[in-house]
Amino acid sequence: MARIVTKRRLNPTVTLLEIESPMIAHKAKPGQFVILRVDELGERIPLTIADFDSIRGTVTIMYQSVGLTTKKLDLLESGDTILDLVGPLGNPTEVDHVKRAVVIGGGVGCAIAFPQAKFLYRAGVHVDVIIGFRNKDLVFLEGSFRKNCTNLYITTDDGSYGEKGFVTTKLKELLDAGEQYDLAIAIGPVPMMRFVAETTKPYGLHTLVSLNPVMVDGTGMCGGCRVKVDGTVKFACVDGPDFDGHLVDYDELMTRNAVYRDQETAAAEVHRCRLQALSDAAMMGGARNG
Amino acid sequence: MADMTSPRTSMPERDPRLRRRTFEEVSLGYTEEMAVAEANRCLQCKHAPCTAGCPVNVRIPEFIAKIAARDFEGAYQAITQTHGAPAITGRVCPQETQCEAKCVRGIKSEPVAIGRLERFAADWHMAQKPAFALPKLPANYTHVAVVGSGPAGLTCAHDLAQLGYAVTLFESFHTVGGVLVYGIPEFRLPKTIIRRAEADLRSLGVQIKTNTVVGRVVTLDELMEEGYRAIFLSTGAGLPKFMNISGEGLAGVYSANEYLTRVNLMHAWNPDYETPLIKSRSVAVVGGGNVAMDAARCAMRMGADEVHLIYRRSEAEMPARAEEVHHAKEEGIQFHFLSNPVAVTNNGSGHASGLTCVKMELGEADSSGRRTARTLEDSEFTLKVDTVIMALGTSPNPLIRMADPNLNVDRKGCIIVDEQTLHTSREGVYAGGDAVTGAATVILAMGAGKLAAQSIARALETQSD
Incomplete structure (x- = not known):
């Protein structure tokens, strides 16, 4: 059981949870993830560690409420507990010898881009950050990023905040202006990571993407998280989750990630009553975590 | 003198037409009368070839004699002299290639149903209330860590705890049992049996830490620093193998x-x-082992209209337990022997739509005695399926060796141990089960757990002298 210490809405769809887990907080490094199961009936879902504090003994996750599990998470408040939390899983991001980095976050992916930027910046690396959102209302973590990078660029699809355009527009502009980097880290929706990789490729800029495929155990057993990288099968939980963005088979990744989408919609419908009941119980101040 | 031609007492089973859609246990177990009748078929051979055929040398004639004398608890105690989980092995051991293969009764008719009797004794014992107290030596306050709670880890933890050691059992999943829980289905091994084994461990004082991935959240060095005097690694099988054929990355292809x-x-x-799973209409399972049978029978129970099993050699070469193959056939699984997949076809939107296979023929036996399989020309055929499950075996779990470079492993990633002691290349660290052997049987893993417990106890006793 892991207790939620803080819950904060970052934008209308993204929520931050700070969870007590001294063991994981002590060991976590940027790029790693946890797997959680909200309650006995729940799925195990992987979520990248967005921040960690070994003194407070907490790890922070940020999630977008899309599937049943994240909707259930949304019903929990500080003081409530999550049944199972396991981690840190996956390999830390390899950032040795990096002098100048550009970190690119898209939407909820900014949550995961943040610890990367922070870790690099505090290690004395020049870090440019580009974060992109659909519109002004969805912008989050702006202040946190500002404190943890050299330059921050914000783009919105509709131009309602920052610069109008996609993260790749800004990235290309920087690269064309002669900015030199030895590493790009892209985290966000799969199409966005693919476009970032396509953008950096002509410049020969080493680009890491952080993948979040379907996963069950996260320890090298189930094989669900396999992705094709440079024509060979890799497993995100033990070989990743970071891979060379220029070598990932994105088409395969997208179809495999979408495999349960119809079911999730159907399941959300089936379980709507249960969610409603949980929600009612939450309103009444009753037990939420049965 | 017993009637040497009498057949073995048949096992009551659920009707295949009813059971193929449920997860209730298929084999119902002997009644007391059936068990006594079957026990009376045993010739009580003095040289006990059956015991020699058992990987952990269970005293088979002794426990069967006790069943014949209606001393059922005595039978259970006789088995547990050599191994602690007869309710599990009675259900999942490949008896037909082990103890029962050596049974003298098998020469003229059918061997004694040793596995069924073993299960009977275990089930009889479990049904007694109150539970019999577990014998245990006084606590010696020496800490031992067991990593992984599958058959090897459960056995090692159990035996060390009985010897008085302070055992902590680490498990990366949220539930104890390893492959007995995630791999072997409920209809073959009811999970109440594993919960009972877990309860036994707790009553012996074993500390159980679930959701704890050794190698990630804590290293072997850190465990040693924390004061564990020995570590047993029973991390089990790891990454599934694939065929490297086209279309294997499509949605609808599972390991x-x-x-x-x-x-x-x-x-x-x-x-x-809330666990999502593709609602399959037609499923192809590739492989011929117990895992393939389990996957096929699960797919049938999950509601598939048809389930095909594809195996590249003939039925005689199938490594699965005979009983599982028999049950799978009864439940309507369609077997395609001497067939080998060459591609998974795409429905046009990234989802599997079929499995293209070629026909094989068996040639001469190779140096290992296994007949090689050759492809027949122009023999391609495609099964229309929406789900493909690859059951081709696994390689040992990679996490521990990644986290600890001092642990010597072989080319395949199996941890290298001294066969007599199961000691690894690291001082105080032992290993056993699939992590050492690659995918093998539950009973071999249990045997390794037992051996490791003995050699750990021996080493720690010597140290404290």
Whole structure:
């Protein structure tokens, strides 16, 4: 059981949870993830560690409420507990010898881009950050990023905040202006990571993407998280989750990630009553975590 | 003198037409009368070839004699002299290639149903209330860590705890049992048996830490620093093998590990649980072992209209337990022997739509005695399926060796141990089960757990002298 210490809405769809887990907080490094199961009936879902504090003994996750599990998470408040939390899983991001980095976050992916930027910046690396959102209302973590990078660029699809355009527009502009980097880290929706990789490729800029495929155990057993990288099968939980963005088979990744989408919609419908009941119980101040 | 031609007492089973859609246990177990009748078929051979055929040398004639004398608890105690989980092995051991293969009764008719009798004794014992107290030596306050709670880890933890050691059992999943829980389905091994084994461990004082991935959240060095005097690594099988054929990355292609974990550990069969699983209409399972049988039978129970099993050699070469093959056939699984997949076809939107195979023929036996399989020309055929499950075996779990470079492993990633002691290349660290042997049987893993417990106890006693 892991207790939620803080819950904060970052934008209308993204929520931050700070969870007590001294063991994981002590060991976590940027790029790693946890797997959680909200309650006995729940799925195990992987979520990248967005921040960690070994003194407070907490790890922070940020999630977008899309599937049943994240909707259930949304019903929990500080003081409530999550049944199972396991981690840190996956390999830390390899950032040795990096002098100048550009970190690119898209939407909820900014949550995961943040610890990367922070870790690099505090290690004395020049870090440019580009974060992109659909519109002004969805912008989050702006202040946190500002404190943890050299330059921050914000783009919105509709131009309602920052610069109008996609993260790749800004990235290309920087690269064309002669900015030199030895590493790009892209985290966000799969199409966005693919476009970032396509953008950096002509410049020969080493680009890491952080993948979040379907996963069950996260320890090298189930094989669900396999992705094709440079024509060979890799497993995100033990070989990743970071891979060379220029070598990932994105088409395969997208179809495999979408495999349960119809079911999730159907399941959300089936379980709507249960969610409603949980929600009612939450309103009444009753037990939420049965 | 017993009638040497009398057949073995048949096992009551659920009707295949009813059971193929449920996860209730298929074999119902002997009644007391059936068990006594079957026990009376045993010739009580003095040289006990059956015991020699058992990987852990259970005293088979002795326990069977006690069943014949209706001393059922005595029978259970006789088995547990050599191994602690007869309710499990009675159900999942490949008896036909072990103890029963050596049974003298098998020469003229059928061998004594040793596995069924073993299960009977265990089930009889479990049904007694109150439970018999577990014998245990006084605590010696020496800490031992057991990593992984599958058959090897459960056995090692149990035996060390009985010897008085302070055992901590680490498990990366949220539930104890390893492959017994995520791999072997409920209809073959009811999970109440594993819960009982877990309760026994707790009553012996074993500390159980679930959700704890040794190698990630804590290293072997850190465990040693914390004061563990010995570590047993029973981390089990790891990454599933694939065929490297085209279309294997399509949606709808599962490894058996993932499919079985979703169905068993994550209860996809129970609609109350939120675990997603593709609603398959037609399924192809590739492989010929017990895992392939389990996957095929689970797919049938999950509601598939047809389930095909594809195996590249003939039925005689199938490594699965005979009983599982028999049950799978009864339940309507369609077997395609001497067939080998060459591609998974795409429905045009990234989802599997079929499995293209070629026909094989068997040639001469190679140096290992195994007949080589050759492809027949122009023999391609395609099964129309929406789900493909690859059950081709696994390689040992990679996490521990990644986290500890001082641990010597072989080319395949199996941990290298001294066969007599199961000691690894690291001082105080032992290993056993699939992590050492590659995918093998439950009973071999249990045997390794037992051996490790003995050699750990011996080493620690010597140290404290």
